[in-house]
Amino acid sequence: MARDVREHLVVAGMWSRRRIVGEAILAPFLALMATLGVLGDGVFAIVAVAVVAVALSLLRRAFPTTVLVLTGAIAAVSGGFWALLMLAGWSAGPRIKAPRRALAAFAISYALYAGLSALQEHSGLTAMQTLVFTTLAFLATTVVPGLAARYRTQRRTLMHALHEHNAQLLREREIIASHTRLRERQRIAQDMHDSLGHQLALIAVHTGALEVDRTLTDGQREAVAVLRQASVAAMHELREAVGILRDGTYAQEHESESAAATRGVPGIDGLVEASRAAGADVKLRQEGETRSLAPAADHAAYRIVQEALTNALKHAQGASITVELRYEPDSLVVEVANGPAPVPADGGSRVVVSGGQGLTGLQERARLVGGMVHAGPVAGGGFRVAGVLPYSGRGGTPDASPTTFVDGGSDFRGQSERASNGDGGEVIDWSGSPDRQKELDRAMGNKKKGVVIGCGIAAAVVVGLVVLAVVAVVALVNESDNAMIEPSVYKSMKVGEAEADVRDKLPDGDSFLTEGLDSDGPAEPKGANCLVLMSTEIPDSLDDEPVFRFCFKDGKLIEKRSYTIKS
Structure with missing residues (x-):
């Protein structure tokens, strides 16, 4: 029995800081209310009643049935325990789990309360009046708070179960959608590998054969070498894209450090040299002290230069191109500008096929790392592409300044690292409380229903107290008629x-x-x-x-x- 009592009193989480503060305020108040009924009975009676009230107040959660029954009996003898009886009913309502046991506990408490009240010699009321008065008092001060607390706890339990069920449904829906996306991406990756991979392999083989052809001039052999290198680089990038489409981790797990370096800021030199080999007039300038970037920002800088050079070679053949890298205090500025395209000697026009998606892709890539890209014509003709990439947006080096120019986390598509699950879908945070699922709360209309039910309970309590007051007034009038002339x-x-x-x-x-x-x-x-x-x-x-x-x-x-x- 002692072990059972100890386990009840030291249950984990029962004595939190919030509860300790609440009990420290509530227990003295209940003791004061209880002592008001024995003020004329001596110091010993006052101390004893105060100790009993404090003990019952502290034990009401661990032993709700026992405290409810004892408080009902004591409240019948000492009227000062009515506040403790109300609190005992509120605590016992949700903590006595079995309905039959709860009904039995409240019934026994009521029987003791009504029976002992009827035995009091100073009551002066008839048996029927005493029964009506004690019944109404017990309903208003004990049963109504107990029912309200029990309903509140049951509703919270039900809402928690609904939240868990809703969370499980959302998890299953996200898993199904994720599997669907993965299957589609694998299909696309397979198609790209079978079609583009085969064509690029043929280009690499044929250009390799042409490069060793003795009938070609040196200039032709250099042009063929450029084509072969471009086809080989395209093969690598296609393999990288296929790997990312398949599992989203190919680039990080399989790509070597040297290959990764060629797709970052160090690889810009290679892009410039390849463009020069293709006959373009390209100048590379660098200002400021070289600083490291986050992997995603480093790759974004490489892609900006690559796309800008490709566009310049397609749309402004023969124009001079300037690539500039400026290391500012908080970011790297990448700028690629070309002059106006020379007019062809025959006066004709060049037909260039373009999908129009390259610059849009650059802007999205820069946005995801917290940077920005601007592209547009310049005065006097020509075109300029400029990108601003922070040293540490998301995933930057620990000692870098936390500069972010564009917040990608607020994008509704969930494409940032913080909101992406690796396969293009949005991650749902299941680590928090189910109460964060506001959609279910709105669907249930819990606030309005809670207000209506709470008002109904409050109205019932008020009506009960009013009826109790009317009965008391009528009884007092009857008593005065029997005692005064x-x-x-x-x-x-x-x-x-x-x-x-x-x-x-x-x-x-x-x-x-x-x-x-x-x-x-x-x-x-x-x-x-x-x-x-x-x-x-x-x-x-x-x-x-x-x-x-x-x-x-x-x-x-x-x-x-x-x-x-x-x-």
Whole structure:
């Protein structure tokens, strides 16, 4: 039994800091309310009642049934325990799990409360009045709080279960969508590998054969070498793209450090040399102290230069091109500008096929690393592509400045590292509380329903208290009718009248209001039977209580007296 009590009292999470503070405030308040009913019974009684109230308050959660029953019995004897009885009902309602056990606990508590209240000698109420009064009091102070707390707990449990079920459905839906995306990406990767891979392989083989052809001039052999290198680089990039489409990790797991370096800022030199080999006039300038970038930003810089050079070679053949890398304090500025395209000697026009998606892709790539890209014509003709890439946007080096120019996390497509699950879908955070799923809350309409139910419970409590107050007022009026008379009635009574006639004009005096009035008055005539009543007259002092006494003997009124006692 001791072990069971200890396990109940030291349950994990039961004594949190918040509860300790709450109990430290609540327990003294309940003890104070309980001692109000025994203020005139001595210091020992006050201390004992306070200790009992504090103990029951602290144990109400660990032993809800026991505390409810004991508090119901004590509240019937000491009226100061009504606040603790209300709190015991609130705590017992949700913590007594089995409905039958909860019903039995409240029934036993009610039986003790009503039974012991009826046994109190100072009540002065009839048995039916006592039953009605105690029933209403128990309903208002114990049953209603218990039902409200039980409903609140059950509803929270149900909502938590619904949240968990909803979370599971969302997980399953995301898994199905993820599998669908992966299957489609694998199909696309397979198609790219079978079609483009075969064609690029043929180009690489044929250009390799042409490169060793002795009939070609040196200039032709250099052009063929450029084509072969471009086809080989395209093969590598196609393999990288296929790997990413298949599992999203090919580039990080399979690409060598040297290959990765050629697709970053160090690889820009290779792009410039390849463009020069193709006959373009390209200049490379670099300003500032070289600093490292995050892998994604490093790759973005390479792609910006690559796409800008490709566009310049397609749309402005023969124009001079300038590639500039400027290492600013907070970011790397990549700028590629070309002059106006020379007019062909035949005066004709060149037809260039372009998909129009390259610059859009650059802007998206830069946005995902927290940077930006601007492209447009310049004064005097020509075109310029400029990108600003922070040293540390997302995934940067620890010692880099946390500069971010564009927030990619707010994008609704969920394409940033923070919102991507690796296969293009959005990641749902399941680590938090289910209460964060606001969609289910809105669908359930929990706030409106909670307000309506709460108002209904409050209205029921108010109605119960009003009925209780009305019953108490009616009972008090009845008691006063049985215990009080007007001074004029007292004066109209004559000594020597028949006892039956006098008693017909007076109330019976059977009320708790008249208890103790006969003990403080003058001595009664020997052998007489006296009736003591209160006066409806308001005394000058609140400590004075005017009293009328009628004494009967041998069937006649032998004495009537009016005196004042100290209340």
